[in-house]
Amino acid sequence: MYAIHSHSRQTRVLLVDDNVFVRESLRNLLGEQFDIVAEARDGHEAIDCCNKLQPDVVLLDISLPDASGFDVLGQILRCCPRARTIFVSIHASEEYVHQAFRLGACGYVVKTQASQQLIPAINIAIGGASIRNTTEPRTNGFIGVQLAIHSAEVSKPELTAVDPGDVAQGTWQGPSVCGEQQRLLDQFAESVRVVMELLQDQCNAIMSGDLAANRFDLLIHAANEHKQDAKYSYLRHVQTHRCDAGHELEQR
Structure with missing residues (x-):
């Protein structure tokens, strides 16, 4: 059984975690900025919520009672293709991170870093980029960012035959960027700006010490x-x- 909360024009978020205390903490963390439309305790409830509510963002745990979060992700992408799924997991393994992105996740945030990184991760994912955060020593606590506009949202330009003579004379022009593509490119640029600000803030925090x-x-x-x-x-x-x-x- 899952809990459904109020609806609004805010970004609509679904919480998926079997631990009630984790869900409560996430709800308290995100409630002022996002609309928590429902909470699910397992994979079955998560799919049911996605089918009925079509959330904008799904915050998904990996270790669920009835299924792996990786398996649930595939079903979410099929029934709610426009949702941005971000894994919120206790696991900080690079292997888990890579697998999450290979399967189509938009983000990966370790639970111990959620209070600092989850809200920026959601905002970046909504903007069309992907973000990951791990506590592995190799990352030195920084946010690792993978920028990617999702191909499902970008209409591919139609390919037309090109006359070599036109190319030689400089009269051939490539396909123009349509309004929707330009909008997505603008979102992408904004995501890059936000990411750079986050990285700069973390650099400043580290470098501000007396050492x-x-x-x-x-x-x-x-x-x-x-x-x-x-x-x-x-x-x-x-x-x-x-x-x-x-x-x-x-x-x-």
Whole structure:
């Protein structure tokens, strides 16, 4: 059984998670900016909600009681093709992230980062881009962004035969961009702008510390700290070895 909430002109969001506390936290986090139209506890309820409500965004957990979120995603795309699906998962594995995007997800946010990253992720996904966030060391806590206008929303220009003579004379013109394509391109540009602002904010937050003024200094500081730790460890080892050797001589 699922809960249906009020409708409005806001972006309509479906929450899919078997944990009631997670759903409540997400609802409290998103409720002021988005319309939480329903909550589903498993894959069956999620598909039912998508069929009946056609939400704009689906926030989907991977570990559901009756199915994998990856399997549910395929059914969501079939019954609600315009919905933007963002995985909100405890798993920070790059393998899960890549699989999510391969299957058609628009985003991937780790639950531990949801309070900071979920709202920007929804806004970016609505704008036509894709966003992922993991806590893997290789990402250093930054948002990894995959920008992609979905092909289903972009009408492909009709291909016509080209006269080589026209090309040689410079009189041939390629297909023009229609109004809908221009609108999507404008959305794409806006998504890029938002992403760049997010990245800049995170860079500023990291670089505003007292340790260093730039990334190079941070790296040098880390390297020096590592060397100092190694040096002290070596000195402690030598001192311990000498004490043990002196103790053995006294016993003899």
